[in-house]
Amino acid sequence: MAQNAPKPRPARGERTRAVHGATPHKPGPMTTPIVRSATFSFASLAAMNGEQDRGRDSAYYQRIAHPTVRACERRLAELEGAEDALLFASGMAAISAAMLALVGYGDHVVALRQSYGGTHELLKFGRERLGWTFDLVDARKPETWGQAFKPRTRVLHVETPTNPVNEIVDLAAAAELAHARGARLTVDNTFASPVGQRPLEFGADLVLYSATKSIGGHADLIAGAATGSSALLESLFDVRKTFGPIIAPEVASVIERSLKTLPLRVAAQNANALDLAQRLSAHPGVAQVMYAGLASHPRHALAARQMKLGFGPVVAFDVRGGASAAEETVNAFQLVRHAPSLGGVESLASLPAFTSHVHMSPAERAEAGIPEGTIRLSVGIEDPEDLWADLDQALARAAAFSTSGGPAR
Secondary structure, X not given: OOOOOOOOOOOOOHHHHHHHOOOOOOOOOOOOOOOOOOEOOOOOHHHHHHHHOOHHHOOOEOOOOOHHHHHHHHHHHHHHOOOEEEEEOOHHHHXXXXXXXXXXXXXXXXXXXXXXXXXXXXXXHHHHHHOOEEEEEOOOOHHHHHHHOOOOEEEEEEEOOOOOOOOOOOHHHHHHHHHHOOOEEEEEOOOOOOOOEOHHHHOOOEEEEEOOOOOOXXXXXXXXXXXXXXXXXXXXXXXXXXXXXXXXXXXXXXHHHHHOOHHHHHHHHHHHXXXXXXXXXXXXXXXXXXXXXXXXXXXXXXXXXXXXXXXOOEEEEEEOOHHHHHHHHHHHOOOOEEOOOOOOOOOEEEOHHHOOOOOOOHHHHHHOOOOOOEEEEEOOOOOHHHHHHHHHHHHHHHHHHHHHXXXXX
């Protein structure tokens, strides 16, 4: 090497890559321009055919691919350290595309009993309409998962942390199990976010997101995402082309803007969530707190190894007095908003029995370890003292309700 050769520049940090991307800047717009065209014209048939051949990098017709969408996909892939990414019209569109790409007629899926309710509905739909079969396994008993695999098992689908009660999956062990049985490991990483946890580094084949949540982060868009190898994402690209759930360029632009602050937002939300989880665990009105950041959580050490920026923004807690007391609590919130989403800058609370897991019966929720008095609290970036004051007064109202048998006055 020549004596004066420049030293290799160290890899840019995560916050820098979130703001600037991983590729050199070119003079021009500070943000990716929104190309407001669904159709693109060409000087010749050869030119049009050549553009079609570029697949997900093409600017041919928006249902196939789009330059603004593609720029956002590249930024997301760079931020997560994935070969590639694809954006979809919703999180369920991304999960559905994964199943349609990887599972065929007569094939089998193993999924967590604690999976998001919409995932349960998708698996049932596939069984009834598309000839799939599936078995559910308990996230708390990974030693039993191997028994659920069959010769035609194609996918092991997990969430970690799970929605809503924050069970933690050992991703490396799950990948080893899936691959030993000839299956793919797909991971719903929505709770952790692309900067909070990187399942691909632990052996996952495909990572899925509701980008509506932490990726978007501001309750102003609906989108989904998948990250993984370019080869595997080609099969999901084929599904997206066929069924058409690509996002609009305007939505992609908003997601790209949101990615720039994702590390800052996630770090702030996770810090707030841990603080509130610790306080809730000592509150007399709370029967139990389900949050992997607590040392009492059975998989706290595993979560600490897998999650980079804390333990996620979602705290689940079971209110003493059951379902009626939980309802009284969410109705009494003044700062925390009662809404069915998570991962945003505003703190939100919901009752899983009526939102994320409404499609499950009370018996099914109990089997998954979700008490009927559970509140799912998605912690935002507000001042933690203000959030705690709101939680404390709402729990006091619920306690008065339980004692008197009616609403507090």
